[in-house]
Amino acid sequence: MIRVVDLFSGVGGLTFGFKKSIRRNRFVSKDIFNIVFANEIDPDAAEAFRLNFPDIPMLETDVSNLDIEYLHKRYLDIARVDLIIGGPPCQSYSTVGKRQYDSRAKMYREYRRLLSILKPKMFVFENVLGLLTMKNDKGNPVINDVEESFKDFSDFNISLSYTIHRSVLNAQLYGVPQSRERVFLVGIRNDLEIKYNWKFPEPTINKKFLTVSDAISDLPPLENGTGTKLYQRKPTTKYQYLMRGNQKDLNNHINGVYGDRMLKIMKAVLPGKGRPYINKLVEEGKLDKELYLTSGYKNTYGRLWWDRPSTTITNNLSTPSSLRCIHPKQNRALTSREGARLQSFPDNFIFVGGKEKINSQIGNAVPPILSINLADAIENFFIENFEERIF
Numbered sequence: 001m002i003r004v005v006d007l008f009s010g011v012g013g014l015t016f017g018f019k020k021s022i023r024r025n026r027f028v029s030k031d032i033f034n035i036v037f038a039n040e041i042d043p044d045a046a047e048a049f050r051l052n053f054p055d056i057p058m059l060e061t062d063v064s065n066l067d068i069e070y071l072h073k074r075y076l077d078i079a080r081v082d083l084i085i086g087g088p089p090c091q092s093y094s095t096v097g098k099r100q101y102d103s104r105a106k107m108y109r110e111y112r113r114l115l116s117i118l119k120p121k122m123f124v125f126e127n128v129l130g131l132l133t134m135k136n137d138k139g140n141p142v143i144n145d146v147e148e149s150f151k152d153f154s155d156f157n158i159s160l161s162y163t164i165h166r167s168v169l170n171a172q173l174y175g176v177p178q179s180r181e182r183v184f185l186v187g188i189r190n191d192l193e194i195k196y197n198w199k200f201p202e203p204t205i206n207k208k209f210l211t212v213s214d215a216i217s218d219l220p221p222l223e224n225g226t227g228t229k230l231y232q233r234k235p236t237t238k239y240q241y242l243m244r245g246n247q248k249d250l251n252n253h254i255n256g257v258y259g260d261r262m263l264k265i266m267k268a269v270l271p272g273k274g275r276p277y278i279n280k281l282v283e284e285g286k287l288d289k290e291l292y293l294t295s296g297y298k299n300t301y302g303r304l305w306w307d308r309p310s311t312t313i314t315n316n317l318s319t320p321s322s323l324r325c326i327h328p329k330q331n332r333a334l335t336s337r338e339g340a341r342l343q344s345f346p347d348n349f350i351f352v353g354g355k356e357k358i359n360s361q362i363g364n365a366v367p368p369i370l371s372i373n374l375a376d377a378i379e380n381f382f383i384e385n386f387e388e389r390i391f
Helices: 013-019 043-052 068-073 108-118 142-149 212-216 238-244 260-268 275-283 336-343 355-363 368-390
Strands: 002-007 020-023 026-029 033-039 083-086 122-128 162-170 181-189
Touching: 002 013, 002 108, 002 368, 013 020, 013 033, 013 083, 013 368, 020 368, 043 355, 083 108, 108 122, 108 142, 122 368, 142 162, 142 181, 212 238, 212 336, 260 275, 336 355
Parallel strands: 002 033, 002 083, 083 122
Antiparallel strands: 020 026, 122 181, 162 181
16 A cells, blocks of 8 residues: 655645546545545645545644654654655746745745655655746746755755656646646655656547536526526536536535626627737727726636636636636636536535635645546556555
């Protein structure tokens, strides 16, 4: 059994892939990975993790509190940890909004500190694409700081180092109906005898990516300020059958309440268009001057395409003035459940808190189906290299 720790776990998008497989188009449990514990500071995300993974100890605390004494007090067996997974907060690296080399940008140091304590054979460090272009306070690339920090732990007075493998994985290549690029660093401990080198998972889809329609066309239409717990129709695609499983009630499918101005803007915008298109219509006299948009990026107030994958889902997935999140065919933003579908969370996955909190839990997660592909590659790597030592 491969013993795993999930740091900065959120609701468990990464953990999902290490606890589930897809067999006959159904999510089924797998037992090769034993999650020793997960850590999350946000109380709503931590509670959602507990509800979805009740058998995994959840340490709801600041990661800086995790030390040997703390872990021993909770009677956790940390004598052998094979794998650490997780992604520190990404907001500081994101190319959306302010980019600041602040305390959150340095949280990789806490991840590194836990590596020095647990000394896993392998780790997976995930973050947004903006990590590759972020600069530190000296003007040097942060990614260099991160990678180099994992190669030498002499400041902890221990002999520990990792060989780092880096790749950018796009979720749409692995069966997720969303174009979402993320940076993955995989570290392999240098003192191990490795027969077969690490390989990132090969894409499972090279053409005909899953679309927004493939993902959410079975979900009921909603009027302004309404919601429903009834599916009202059967799934129509293989992906929808996978997401639905045996779920009977539709949860988190609630529309916001929009004023007349916002409704007019959403009605006017076409698929693939956004703020510049609305302003062009105003300038041409085709829309009222009151609809002119003075702030935002070019893809804010943007409508998704029905026949393409979604653009990257963010924690503002239900805010039309945020990045592209207007429903392709209805004059409203995505619901939380539609965002979860586009992230590949099954319909029985539980989120906790108000709508803003739930959308953050969804938008900040690693897509579960991408995680499954990553976990499968890690399983193969462990079996090839360490089979006699993990079973």
